Amino acid sequence: MDIILHPIGWVHSAENGPREDYWGDVVSEIHLASHFSPDTLVGLEEFSHIEVLFHLHGVDESAIVQGSRHPRGNPQWPRCGIFAQRAKARPNRIAATICELLSVEGLTLQIRGLDALNGSPVLDIKPVFAEFLPHQTSLRQPEWSHQMMANYFASGKP
Amino acid sequence: MDIILHPIGWVHSAENGPREDYWGDVVSEIHLASHFSPDTLVGLEEFSHIEVLFHLHGVDESAIVQGSRHPRGNPQWPRCGIFAQRAKARPNRIAATICELLSVEGLTLQIRGLDALNGSPVLDIKPVFAEFLPHQTSLRQPEWSHQMMANYFASGKP
Numbered sequence: 001m002d003i004i005l006h007p008i009g010w011v012h013s014a015e016n017g018p019r020e021d022y023w024g025d026v027v028s029e030i031h032l033a034s035h036f037s038p039d040t041l042v043g044l045e046e047f048s049h050i051e052v053l054f055h056l057h058g059v060d061e062s063a064i065v066q067g068s069r070h071p072r073g074n075p076q077w078p079r080c081g082i083f084a085q086r087a088k089a090r091p092n093r094i095a096a097t098i099c100e101l102l103s104v105e106g107l108t109l110q111i112r113g114l115d116a117l118n119g120s121p122v123l124d125i126k127p128v129f130a131e132f133l134p135h136q137t138s139l140r141q142p143e144w145s146h147q148m149m150a151n152y153f154a155s156g157k158p
Numbered sequence: 159m160d161i162i163l164h165p166i167g168w169v170h171s172a173e174n175g176p177r178e179d180y181w182g183d184v185v186s187e188i189h190l191a192s193h194f195s196p197d198t199l200v201g202l203e204e205f206s207h208i209e210v211l212f213h214l215h216g217v218d219e220s221a222i223v224q225g226s227r228h229p230r231g232n233p234q235w236p237r238c239g240i241f242a243q244r245a246k247a248r249p250n251r252i253a254a255t256i257c258e259l260l261s262v263e264g265l266t267l268q269i270r271g272l273d274a275l276n277g278s279p280v281l282d283i284k285p286v287f288a289e290f291l292p293h294q295t296s297l298r299q300p301e302w303s304h305q306m307m308a309n310y311f312a313s314g315k316p
Binding site for chain 2: 049094097
């Protein structure tokens, strides 16, 4: 069963990769495909954050992990299934990241903190509703994931 | 440009739709496609929440909104672009929802609070990392969205 998608836009950024960490103050743009009208974005600027779904186009199909591996190949961290990680080399190669919306002008969005490389095809843009987020006090996650994320969204990229 | 995806699994649920609200205590299952091994889920049970990307297969292609409309057709709420809403009838028809992970057994996940109808093709499963969530105190969203969400994830479905 095939599900066929079309990019709704593309990421424009100075980030041509690779970059593992320090995405926090990366400012980039999404340019909506020219067949859309600015009408599709009306009211979006009332939201402080958006969730961007994008295709991890830089990952070769042959590199997709079908089983488990150590996150970032680090043997200090437990072997985890690919669906127990947010790693790039995943089936369907879709990323979903919440970032800060700085501005909307015509078909261009300026955003901060999106972990997408330049040229990434964008599949969807959704406003972030607090009601769709879990209560942070109810979250449980393993220690390796906190260690891995220590500098992921940190500011001051080297 | 076509991006071709394949379901990694399917939602099994008593919810055959339509349902607009009261998803909070809906318990459902995801059955991973049989070509995956349980190895792909190793370690997932250490997370309390997962984000599920799924295809809104019930939305006919001809129903996709390309511009703006009142959320839920309610004229009390402002006209918003389709990318300023989380409505189903959106380009690429992908939903992304965070829900509670109850159990993992073999290729079956039991979850609570997923707003997907029975039979929805699942495109990705990601563990929820607190570090990927915005600080809730920094979120800004318009009043209509709070009103619309009042009972969306409420318990006690009628």
